[in-house]
Amino acid sequence: MSIAMILLALAVGCYAVAVLESWAVHGRLSLTRPATSALALLGREQIMPRTPDRLFFESGPVLLLVAGLLSVAVIPLAPGLIITDLAIGALFLNAALAYVLVALIMAGWGPNGAYGMIGGWRFLGQFIAYAMLIVMPITAVAMRAESLSTTQIVLSQAALWNVAYQPIGFVLFVIAAMGVAWLPPIDLPTGGGDLAGGVEAEYTGARLAVLRLARLVIIVALASATVTFYLGGWLGPWLPGWVWTALKTLAVAAGMLALGSRLPRLREAKYLELSWKLGITLALANIFLVGVIALVVPI
């Protein structure tokens, strides 16, 4: 039952994010656009590139979707409303997100085209830049909660949300999440201006629909993970828990999209430099600070 409800919530969330993204990209708010676009995509021809790596070409989008769904599995919508409340939930999220990289490289390599291939490579090149900044902030979150269970992590924030408790970690996590979901301004694998769609460039029809859906799922997963780790998950007054989770998730997603349309695409070199030199240093400092605070202040 809770699986069905979470999948339903996920579907609604994806649609809402699609509306927001189309607003951010095309400058027009339309509640029906994602539906018409999806329908139109289903009706379009599916073109197979002439000399594809067929296995990678076909399975890349599907694997991406699976990775997104797996990571959603450990996000609590409300107390008890979670697909699987693993004791190592936060770690599982990491493991699931690792497949995003694999899927994207496959999708980039599969069509045997320069733009897609470079898009996939770029994502591989950024691996440390985003992966470390996902893992290290989560470490600090788990330190406070003294648990890797996502439910325990939410409960640990009852007195004070982590966004206030460890703001450095929050900022780093959001930036890294935008990297994982290749959201602008870190949309290097698909950058319209320099790769003409990149990884997405050779996909058409239903395959493109799956790829786009998978990306929406990943955005929702990462936004809800941000909510779980830093914004107190379902915690909030008056409204039911699931409403809080949903509202916060949408707010985070909207924030990421709004940020993206206002910033120029980061240069790959700059992104790596910032992430490695500044980001990882800050993440280490964050872990240290949280450790000290956790020992000294009992909240």
Next chain:
Amino acid sequence: MMDLSGARQGLLRGFRGLVAGAMARDLRAFVIPGEDIANARGLDLDAAGLIRAVTPRHANVLLIAGPLPTALADAASVVWAQMPRPRCILALGEVDLGPLPTADVTAEMSQAGLISGLEDLRKLLRNGAFAPDITEFDAPALSERIEYTCPMHPEVVSDEPGKCPKCGMFLVERRVSGAASHGHEGHEGHEGHEGHEGHEGHEGHEKSSTGSTQAEKAHHHADAVTSAEASTSYVCPMHPEVTSDTPGSCPKCGMDLVPQAEAGEHAHQGHHAHHGHGHHAKPASEPTGPYTCPMHPEVTSETPGSCPKCGMDLVPQAEAGGHAHSGHGSHKHHAHTPAQEGQGGHAAHGAHGQQDAHSEHHGHAGHGAAPDIPGIEPHFMSMVELTEGKPVSPDGLVMEWIDAPFGPFFPGLPSGLHMVLTLDGDSVAGAEIRGMEAAALPSGVALEDFAASLADAVPLSPVAMRELACRAAEAATGQTAPKDVLTARAAAVERERIASHLNWLAGLARQAGLAPLGRRAAAMEHRVRTAKADEVAEQATSITSLLHVALNRSLMGPKLTGIGTLQGASEGPVARAAGHASDARHGDGVYDELGFEPITQDEGDAMARLRQRCAEIAQSLDLIAEAGAIAIPVMPRAKGDGHGMATLETPRGPATLHLTLKGGMVSSTHLTTPFAALAAHVPDLIKQMELADALTAIASLDLDPWSASQ
């Protein structure tokens, strides 16, 4: 109702009706020649609510925004071939579509035409997205196609992968040009969808099966074998010592035996290399050890069977040992040199050696002679061997290099600019600009017609071209316009400079992923392009605030600073951004009276160019305010003969026009624009830059290939 030229096969009913309705509402256009030209020709795509696709693969509308030179029409046909069905063409203005199918909707070249055209397209898509009969489209530019051939029997050619009917090996692909060069048809179904980045598109396009032709071919070959049978004994192509009086398969490698005469013929066809295997022939050893492929030593198996790579029967390892070191050239990578091809010959391999660059990464590089090193298993290929013969980057890394075409319709480049970048990973190892052949300027026409066609040929700065023609004509005829007219004409050029720079800014913003800024700049460009002097003044505040936003956008500095630093340019905004105060307006009497002084920056990088153009926009606003009126140049009446020359600072730098009049008609002209000189800097400028940085650098130059080679 007319049928849609790019309908998808199927009946329009049930779910498809719903889908067709959705498609009609979800128009995604690939704009040809590009958004910059569309803007300059007065189309406001955002106002029309048109969503643009960055790749033809994601588009269902091919929007042709005005006339195209022939070369671009050919390139447009490739784009069309890439678009998934259902697809349609909207052509605006009088366009010669070249090899493209007739436009589904044609409309006049205006915003109203665009809007009504889109409305008509929606109706067409709703009713005709699917059709029972569809027309195939073959872009003539796509002369390349893929066929499959046997590495051992070059005469075996097939349209589809499979096994050689003669020896059972897997057929390997190769690219050939021209239509069916082997006298076999069967390409009707192929659309040869070429990637616009050059890697050819797709098959599987609801195509009819080519199976029958293939069977026919196989049949032909069978005939050949049969006819030879009468006189000969049979021999294995790989093992000449294996002979037999009857057809059958080789006991060593399982290949079909071929008549002796034919086997001999192969020797002359360049299969000398394979005689190498013959020399290694050992007394038939019992199949006791592990099995391996005679062609692919890395393939081993505990049991007999066929090679997963080439389909040949596996042979006992002891026998194959000899072959393993015989040094086959790589099967498919273009970098191999004759020296790498092992024992020479190998004509068949050479034939498919010329692979398209994009398939290189599938290639297994040369099975060079791997020395047996203790502790390393035999046949292990070190990185050194894998990358042998490949180009080396300045950083010492050895990688496959790819030649990737960018343009002429690449979303991040000026439209019409066609480049081929050699990519070493994602950095640019080399660049080549393919010139754009612009329409030749007419001669033997009246001055007014000449000015009009010059303005059409350079759509990004038509007013400047008209003014240039006007000045040259005045010089030729000895006439001069009154001072206030000259000032108003200069103001028209300045207005165009504002519009042109805004258009450039919109393109830079689109490329950088700043969609809202791009929309704002494009909208402003539309407001300014045809505005009167007082209307321009009204917009001055919002233009200034737009420039402020562009210059102070967070992360804009890190994005552009230090990118594409160019000190060598001698003219135009690019030179002024590097501190050279070269400006054709300087010293021009009209501009002197308006109080013109050249503006310069120091750094000469992309950020300095942004600052420079923003400063020039502000300066032009002041000049227009000072001039007070704007007038489009009117060509003087011409009588008699004469020669005139004029130079004008266009938005991209000084352009010079030589004009000869004979009997009142334009008899010969010569136009020089900044494009060629600036474009010549590009290859050195972007060498060793990361791809995105390279494209940013090119975009910051504001090249106008349309003004090339007049």
